[in-house]
Amino acid sequence: MPEPALATAARKRVVVAMSGGVDSSVAAAIMKAAGHDVIGVTLQLYDHGTATGRKGSCCAGQDIHDARRVAEALDIPHYVLDYETRFAAKVIESFAESYVAGETPIPCVTCNNEIKFRDLLDTAKDLGAEILVTGHYVQRLETKDGPVLARAVDPDRDQSYFLFGITKEQLASLWFPIGGMNKSDVRELARSFNLPVADKSDSQDICFVPTGKYTDVIERLKPSALDSGNIVHLDGRILGRHDGIVHYTVGQRRGIKIPAAEPLYVVHLDASRNEVIVGPRSALTTTGLMLRNVNWLGEKPLETLADAGLPLYVRMRSSQKLRPAVLQIEQNGMVRVELHDGEEGIATGQACVFYADDGTEGRVLGGGWIAKTIKANTAELDVATTMAGLGR
Secondary structure, three states: OOOHHHHHOOOOEEEEEOOOOHHHHHHHHHHHHOOOEEEEEEEEOOOOHHHOOOOOOOOOHHHHHHHHHHHHHHOOOEEEEEOHHHHHHHHHHHHHHHHHOOOOOOHHHHHHHHHHHHHHHHHHHHOOOOEEEOOOOEEEEEEOOEEEEEEOOOOOOOOHHHHOOOOHHHHOOEEOOOOOOOHHHHHHHHHHOOOOOOOOOOOOOOOOOOOOOHHHHHHHHOHHHHOOEEEEEOOOOEEEEEOOHHHOOOOOOOOOOOOOOOOOEEEEEEOOOOEEEEEOHHHHEEEEEEEEEEEEOOOOOHHHOOOOOEEEEEEOOOOOOOEEEEEEEOOOOOEEEEEEEEEEOOOOOOEEEEEOOOOOOOEEEEEEEEEEEEEOOOOOOOHHHHHHHOOO
């Protein structure tokens, strides 16, 4: 059920980020029912022409219309804010640049970090609101040391992976009313509030890729990313040609189209050489990570960690089970994660999120972006370094 503190808190002015979906709509209804002064805000993030009305799309024209209908049903003011320019610069451009660099980006995390919990939070304060409310499946729990971020009650809906960039300062002004609920309960609440989106399908696609084909976006913004190049084996042999590194991801097996005695997998994308590096499955195993732009939500500063590091749990993909790991600080200040059991198919550009434990509602300790993967068979060397050693 909704966090008790939200329902019993003194009346506040709150801004609810309304996407037009059932989750944010229920969040707004809960706030209104609790007696808060609610303002609904919907962001127009991109030119939604081709996505209008497309089933499974997100942030399309239909979503703005649905958010307005919900606001009318709840009798709350509703504003549509044009964030298209800043979204294009901070999210879409970053997405394309990451792919061109041979990375695997996560635009939803970038949107949360740069747009929703930075720009929109500032806008909420400009509107005189104390709190920004969203329909994310994550929990904000009160402790003696202040609010902390935790996984949602519904493990199938938990969105904590996408929210690791929330800072302690931002968390003080954020509420997540449905984080303590199961999806079925949210749907039931939507019906009890007579919300017009109670049975609306959930969004599934990247919002600015309405066709579901992200290479269309990259081709438009970075046409050179689709230049052909070599497919190269780890041992240095040129095996064939590719039609753009953006068509490949680390861990991929299907679609390489290279005959071989054993299955070949994509183990690295060398953007500087425009090469797809392939090898056996064993070359996919990653035992360590070097992270950049780390956000830390623990009580003690990262710099105070013991030399032995901090045992915790991590997740490198939004839907994977938590993995035991050790967080360490290098002498140069870089953050390193040692994976107990190793992990296959981890790519740079992905996120590594930290958890205090592997419980169903475990606390989120922050996270960072993967800048380098350390392979089991190459000790401190990543694949790119290995290729350089072979004279390529």
